[in-house]
Amino acid sequence: MLFKISFKNIVKSIKDYLIYFFTLVLGVAIFYVFNSIDKQTVMMDVTKRTSEVIDLMTNMLSGCSVFVSIILGFLVIYASRFLIKRRNKEFGIYLTLGMSKRKISTILFLETLIIGVFSLFVGLVLGFVLSQFMSLLVANMFDANLTKFQFVFSKSACIKTLIYFGLIYFLVMIFNTINISKCKLIDLLHANKKSEKVKLKNPVICTIIFIISASVLSYAYYLVTGGVEDLQSAEQIYLPIILGLVSTFFIFWSLSGLLLKIFMNIKGVYYKGLNSFTLRQFSSKINTTVFSMTIICIMLFITICVLSSSLSIKNSMTANLDKLSPVDVQFSKVLSIDDDNQEIKSDFNLSVIETLEKNGFDTDKNLDDITPFSIYKSSDLTLGKFLGSRLEKVEKQFKYLKYGREESIVTISDYNKIAKLYGNKEYSLEDNEYLVIADFDSMITLRNEALKEGETITIGSRDYVPKYKKCQDGFIEISSNHINDGIIIVPDDAIIGARLEYKGLIANYKSTNKKDKIATDEKLRKVIESTWNKTSLTSMNSKLDIAEASIGLGALVTFIGLYLGIIFLISSAAILALKELSESSDNKERYKMLRKIGTDEKLINKTLFRQIAIFFMFPLVIAIIHSIFGIKFAAFILETFGRDKLLPSIIMTAIFIIVIYGGYFFITYFCSKNIIKENH
Amino acid sequence: MKNILKIDNIEKYYGNRSSLTKAISGISFLVDRGEFVAIMGASGSGKTTLLNLISTIDKVTSGHIYVAGEDITKLRGNSLNKFRREELGFIFQDFNLLDTLTAYENIALALSIQNVGAKEIDQRIKKVAKELDIYDILKKYPYQLSGGQKQRVASARAIITDPKLILADEPTGALDSKSSKMLLERFNYLNQELEATILMVTHDAFTASYASRVIFIKDGKIFNEINRGDKKRSEFFDQIIEVVTMLGGDLSDAL
Numbered sequence: 044m045l046f047k048i049s050f051k052n053i054v055k056s057i058k059d060y061l062i063y064f065f066t067l068v069l070g071v072a073i074f075y076v077f078n079s080i081d082k083q084t085v086m087m088d089v090t091k092r093t094s095e096v097i098d099l100m101t102n103m104l105s106g107c108s109v110f111v112s113i114i115l116g117f118l119v120i121y122a123s124r125f126l127i128k129r130r131n132k133e134f135g136i137y138l139t140l141g142m143s144k145r146k147i148s149t150i151l152f153l154e155t156l157i158i159g160v161f162s163l164f165v166g167l168v169l170g171f172v173l174s175q176f177m178s179l180l181v182a183n184m185f186d187a188n189l190t191k192f193q194f195v196f197s198k199s200a201c202i203k204t205l206i207y208f209g210l211i212y213f214l215v216m217i218f219n220t221i222n223i224s225k226c227k228l229i230d231l232l233h234a235n236k237k238s239e240k241v242k243l244k245n246p247v248i249c250t251i252i253f254i255i256s257a258s259v260l261s262y263a264y265y266l267v268t269g270g271v272e273d274l275q276s277a278e279q280i281y282l283p284i285i286l287g288l289v290s291t292f293f294i295f296w297s298l299s300g301l302l303l304k305i306f307m308n309i310k311g312v313y314y315k316g317l318n319s320f321t322l323r324q325f326s327s328k329i330n331t332t333v334f335s336m337t338i339i340c341i342m343l344f345i346t347i348c349v350l351s352s353s354l355s356i357k358n359s360m361t362a363n364l365d366k367l368s369p370v371d372v373q374f375s376k377v378l379s380i381d382d383d384n385q386e387i388k389s390d391f392n393l394s395v396i397e398t399l400e401k402n403g404f405d406t407d408k409n410l411d412d413i414t415p416f417s418i419y420k421s422s423d424l425t426l427g428k429f430l431g432s433r434l435e436k437v438e439k440q441f442k443y444l445k446y447g448r449e450e451s452i453v454t455i456s457d458y459n460k461i462a463k464l465y466g467n468k469e470y471s472l473e474d475n476e477y478l479v480i481a482d483f484d485s486m487i488t489l490r491n492e493a494l495k496e497g498e499t500i501t502i503g504s505r506d507y508v509p510k511y512k513k514c515q516d517g518f519i520e521i522s523s524n525h526i527n528d529g530i531i532i533v534p535d536d537a538i539i540g541a542r543l544e545y546k547g548l549i550a551n552y553k554s555t556n557k558k559d560k561i562a563t564d565e566k567l568r569k570v571i572e573s574t575w576n577k578t579s580l581t582s583m584n585s586k587l588d589i590a591e592a593s594i595g596l597g598a599l600v601t602f603i604g605l606y607l608g609i610i611f612l613i614s615s616a617a618i619l620a621l622k623e624l625s626e627s628s629d630n631k632e633r634y635k636m637l638r639k640i641g642t643d644e645k646l647i648n649k650t651l652f653r654q655i656a657i658f659f660m661f662p663l664v665i666a667i668i669h670s671i672f673g674i675k676f677a678a679f680i681l682e683t684f685g686r687d688k689l690l691p692s693i694i695m696t697a698i699f700i701i702v703i704y705g706g707y708f709f710i711t712y713f714c715s716k717n718i719i720k721e722n723h
Numbered sequence: 724m725k726n727i728l729k730i731d732n733i734e735k736y737y738g739n740r741s742s743l744t745k746a747i748s749g750i751s752f753l754v755d756r757g758e759f760v761a762i763m764g765a766s767g768s769g770k771t772t773l774l775n776l777i778s779t780i781d782k783v784t785s786g787h788i789y790v791a792g793e794d795i796t797k798l799r800g801n802s803l804n805k806f807r808r809e810e811l812g813f814i815f816q817d818f819n820l821l822d823t824l825t826a827y828e829n830i831a832l833a834l835s836i837q838n839v840g841a842k843e844i845d846q847r848i849k850k851v852a853k854e855l856d857i858y859d860i861l862k863k864y865p866y867q868l869s870g871g872q873k874q875r876v877a878s879a880r881a882i883i884t885d886p887k888l889i890l891a892d893e894p895t896g897a898l899d900s901k902s903s904k905m906l907l908e909r910f911n912y913l914n915q916e917l918e919a920t921i922l923m924v925t926h927d928a929f930t931a932s933y934a935s936r937v938i939f940i941k942d943g944k945i946f947n948e949i950n951r952g953d954k955k956r957s958e959f960f961d962q963i964i965e966v967v968t969m970l971g972g973d974l975s976d977a978l
Contacts, residue, residue, distance in 0.1 A: 310841035310842075310845070311840070311841045313841070314831050314834075314835045314841040314844050315835055315838070315841070316835055316836060316838070317832070317835070317836065318835070319824060319828045319831065319832065319835065320821065320823075320824065320832060323821075323823040323824050323828070324823060327823045633821055633823075636819045636821065637832075637836075638804075639778075639780065639807070639813055639815075639819065640807070640808060640813060640832070640833055640836070640880070641804045641805065641806070641807030641808025641809070641811070641836070642804065642808065642836050643801055643804050643805075643836070644800075644801065644804070645801070646836060
């Protein structure tokens with residue numbers, strides 16, 4: 044009997060439940076897809092290193108899943124509370140008929156169970172289908188060949204989904220029971236009759252609060268963009284975050300009153316068609332929804348930042364790779380003077396090639412474009428000394444830099460050989476000149492301060508002046524990021540006064556196809572690993588390694604970004620949609636009245652569309668403004684990854700938002716239209 | 724064109740073949756321009772159905788209704804809405820004001836959906852507000868108004884578009900006797916001074932006694948019809964009571 048009531052209730056209120064159900068299904072599907080990634084990589088042909096990265100990624104994703112399930116849990120509780128509220132009268136009738144509260148709880152329990160089971164099933168099926176597409180994406184991310192395409196079903200992800208969502212539904216059931224046991228019959232029966240008093244806010248107070256919160260927000264923006272250099276420790280980031288949250292809330296609060304006031308004073312607009320009705324609807328609701336608007340705005344803001352930043356990291360990492368790792372391999376041998384090991388000490392005298400040859404690696408047969416180079420250091424030239432008169436100012440700004448660190452010095456002829464191989468610009472220097480090669484943005488700014496002043500440096504007993512007033516772009520060490528914080532290039536004879544610190548070598552592999560390159564890589568690694576710290580201090584850095592690490596990192600960040608971003612987006616859109624739908628049912632009478640006085644259907648649809656559009660757009664617009672600064676800040680933090688590829692990732696983010704958020708918007712509009720249509 | 728409303732043998736059936744309910748079975752009457760007609764009947768007599776048919780909220784099963792010579796039973800879709808907003812004015816028992824809008828804005832809505840300019844709206848609202856004695860409460864919200872005030876605001880909204888016909892459905896139904904009297908006096912004013920044509924449905928004899936003519940309906944048919952003529956209102960009231968008694972005390976609950 045109770046089961047029958049529950050089932051009929053669901054069928055009856057399918058309109059209310061549709062978006063709730065839709066959201067649950069999406070949540071389940073996404074949860075499954077991201078937790079089954081490890082299974083999807085099974086059919087890929089990946090190296091050991093890549094599979095380690097995938098393991099790491101799986102672990103991090105399952106960590107995220109806990110967070111995601113908390114968010115979804117809140118969403119589900121919020122949504123079910125909402126749906127219960129809509130049915131207060133129905134429960135009131137049950138109670139007056141003599142049904143016990145426990146039985147009503149049972150009805151709700153059964154309803155949650157039916158919806159839960161159904162959504163889990165549909166969600167898992169959808170997740171299974173989506174995960175097949177996902178495996179294509181995964182393969183693409185890791186540049187892996189799909190050895191064989193097969194449908195994969197991850198039992199563990201499925202069980203995990205069942206457990207997590209089972210837990211969420213269980214919590215909802217408990218929550219519903221508490222909710223029901225607390226309510227009073229009189230409130231239930233008269234729930235619909237309570238009409239909200241419309242209080243217009245004082246425009247003067249609104250204006251003042253708006254100005255204050257706008258300036259506080261601007262200050263918070265400034266802290267994370269213009270004044271970002273002053274951020275010295277991680278804790279300091281809390282200040283702009285808190286300022287941003289509070290001012291967002293008050294901006295919504297004041298703007299809602301203010302906008303209404305402004306439009307009301309433009310009589311020609313306000314008294315045109317149903318504009319007055321639309322605006323009043325908007326303002327009467329926003330009085331009560333400022334808080335949820337703020338939450339939605341912040342969630343959208345996080346979504347936009349997370350998605351665009353994570354996508355851009357992946358993009359710029361792949362783009363950087365070819366530019367920043369132009370050769371296949373790079374060696375460097377540390378010449379540490381205080382080593383007791385005699386074998387290592389004698390190895391100091393050998394070049395890198397000689398070391399490799401000695402350990403059984405045929406350089407002539409395997410390597411091409413062999414270019415040796417040396418890096419010198421001198422106690423005369425530390426970062427502090429480089430900065431010279433600018434040191435005091437810079438030190439105040441960047442307290443945590445090591446100013447006693449010795450600078451790397453390379454001769455102009457060594458650098459030009461490398462630059463030629465890399466395809467970078469070559470330079471020439473007079474006897475008393477030096478230049479700085481760097482590509483790490485914040486260090487460039489810092490060094491340019493000194494270069495601009497024409498600070499001289501001293502090596503041995505001779506002074507050198509900068510040839511250029513700015514750092515020149517370039518690097519020696521191959522990597523996936525812009526990490527060269529500055530190398531001093533000096534005339535060849537200047538190194539007399541410095542000591543040799545590293546012996547380096549860059550080279551290409553003779554083999555051209557990937558498979559042979561991997562073989563060469565393996566051979567070299569064996570040599571290096573067997574000699575390291577035993578007979579030599581030579582280390583290697585190969586393009587293949589860098590590529591795998593950067594692809595792995597890129598994929599890791601992308602997947603986590605996508606996972607969290609989509610969940611946040613769905614949650615915020617679902618909250619808005621549920622709110623709007625229930626508003627539409629509450630406003631049924633108002634629309635009925637509008638029809639009675641002869642309003643055209645077209646005009647009614649227009650005002651409905653506008654209302655929903657305003658409610659969806661308002662938090663989005665503020666979130667986009669936040670994001671402009673948020674992304675800038677993220678770009679600053681992630682600047683070593685390069686930021687030249689931000690635009691495509693912003694476009695991708697926009698597509699995500701348009702599809703998901705826009706999708707929710709249109710579903711809400713069409714469902715609302717349906718709700719207000721039935722006038723029987 | 725003297726007849727503003729012509730009801731021509733209309734019928735309205737509810738339900739299906741197996742269980743047919745005749746809400747209206749063959750009603751015909753005329754309403755002239757400037758008349759104030761009350762329709763009386765007990766609950767279930769079909770008076771509200773009749774009003775719904777005239778106001779195009781419901782559709783007739785057979786017969787025709789002409790408003791100013793136009794057959795409104797033939798109207799469909801947006802021309803129906805157009806007819807409703809341009810030719811008719813509505814006053815409901817439960818006021819049907821939008822609680823989110825002020826009195827002023829509620830009245831303005833009737834004009835703004837007809838694309839009347841803001842300036843003209845303002846002039847017309849001020850004029851009608853003075854006539855209905857609601858000038859001072861225009862800035863208030865419905866929840867700040869008494870029932871009588873609300874109904875006068877609703878009346879202002881109904882007449883501001885200069886409708887050919889004002890339809891009132893139990894306008895005093897939710898009002899106390901003092902407010903009822905005040906409202907009905909305003910109706911008389913609208914009827915006599917502004918020559919508004921009013922068709923009012925009520926089951927209250929006192930309310931009906933303000934009309935110039937009362938039509939009694941029973942079981943979906945016209946039962947009786949009396950004219951006030953030159954009689955005093957109190958005499959007319961007694962006459963209405965007589966008819967009500969004749970109806971079999973069906974309306975006694977309303978007295």
